[in-house]
Amino acid sequence: MEDDQTVGGSGPCGRHAFPPDNAAGRIARPMLPSKDACPLCHCSLELPLPYQVTVFENRAPAMAHIPGDAAVPPTQNVFELTAPARGRCDLVVYSQQHDTKLFMMPPHEILCLVEAWRDRYRELTELPEVRFVSIFENKGREAGMTLDHPHGQIYSFPFLPPQVQAKWQQTQAFGPGPNGLWDRIIAKEARDGVRVIAQTDGFLAAQPFYARYPYEVHVWARRDGVCSLLEMTPQERRELAALLKNIASRYENLWPDAKYGFPTLMLMHQLSKGSGVENYRFHIEFLPLQRSPDKLKYRASIESGTGTFLNDALPENQAAELRAAAPQNLAMPNVIFS
Ligand SMILES: [Zn+2]
Known part of the structure; x- marks a missing residue:
């Protein structure tokens, strides 16, 4: 998905009009x-x-x-x-x-x-x-x-996009409680430890065992019932802000003189509607598009055409690199990293 813009033209006064109802x-x-x-x-x-x-x-x-119904004739074709x-x-x-x-x-x-x-x-x-x-x-x-x-x-x-739909179905299949999908993922990463990047009382950041991209990092809310930003306490929101800076800084520290500036996709996953939504878990995915100081990671034919990702390295090794790229002087009141 490409990036968006608001206004354009030849200067601050430039302005283009775009069709409002389609891409x-x-x-x-x-x-x-x-x-x-x-x-x-x-x-x-x-x-x-x-x-x-x-x-x-x-x-x-x-x-x-x-506005209105914008009625479209129903069709099965x-x-x-x-x-x-x-x-x-x-x-x-x-x-x-x-x-x-x-x-x-x-x-x-x-x-x-x-x-x-x-x-x-x-x-x-x-x-x-x-x-x-x-x-x-x-x-x-x-x-x-x-x-x-x-x-x-x-x-x-107005609908659940395909990958979100798949996560939602998996969430429902695993059901609630400590055997739920998200608690099991978090427990595995905490138990294995080798892919953990940073953690606070409220969040765990790790390169997941199912990482698709080199240096991919996910940040999960630990607490049951936190399915979106809306359920977070003020303290959890402070921790989330500090973790965002923490992870983003590690990427910058990894190869400071690299050809590319660590291009990265960042997506927040959260749900607030639907029966059983409380079993979903807020998480953020960082998807870097760089795999070495001078090489990009492309979503090429196999990834784009089949949905099968080829990761070029072991998450355990890359997690160690990201742990070593720890930021300095990351001060946030009442937020303690472990
Ligand atoms: Zn500007």
Whole structure:
């Protein structure tokens, strides 16, 4: 999935209109404008006032609010299936500092970002047409980022996307309690230990035994019932902010002089609707697209065409590298890493 943008044109006053109800018009959106023309800096037409974190609907949405019934004749013919692209696409600007990155932001600013994600997630999940809300970031131009200004996105789907559907079905198949899917994954990683990267009272970060990408890291909420940001306590949200900085900093520390800047996909997985949703577990996936200082990891034919991933190294070995790339001076009040 490629990155999104809000406004474009030749400068802060430039503005393009995009079709609001499908993704096809996104082909016209601008690409990597210069810093002077950045639409996310606070002097732009889009964001004229100073801000710390801001969220607004994307002007080049793949999905959008469609008023009324927008009736589409029902059909059983799969070659004629069509439906309006209902949903929402938001853009989240992390900071008004154009040249910063998540790993560079002070923990208290990342906590503000976590609170903004949580507030918007609540609003979006309350919409009747929304089934699943995905908070994500494409970091780095090789990851599809088309604006250098630090930002992420939120896609609100009217259905469960295929991979989420598979996770949901597995969650239901394992059932509740300590034998549930997520408690068993967390227990295995904690017991094995060799793939653990960092942990707090509320979260465990590890390169999972089922990693698909080199240096892939998942962050799981430990507590039963935390199926989204909404169930987290203030302390857990502080820990999450600190862990985000922790993991992002390790990637930056790994190869500081590398050809690429560790392009990485980051996705938040959470559910808030459906019977038994309390058995789901909030987790974040970091999916790096770099496998060595000068080589990228491509999702090539086999991965794209069959869904079968070929990992180029053992997660245990790469986890050791990430543990050794620990950040310094990561201070967050009341957050203790172990
Ligand atoms: Zn900017």
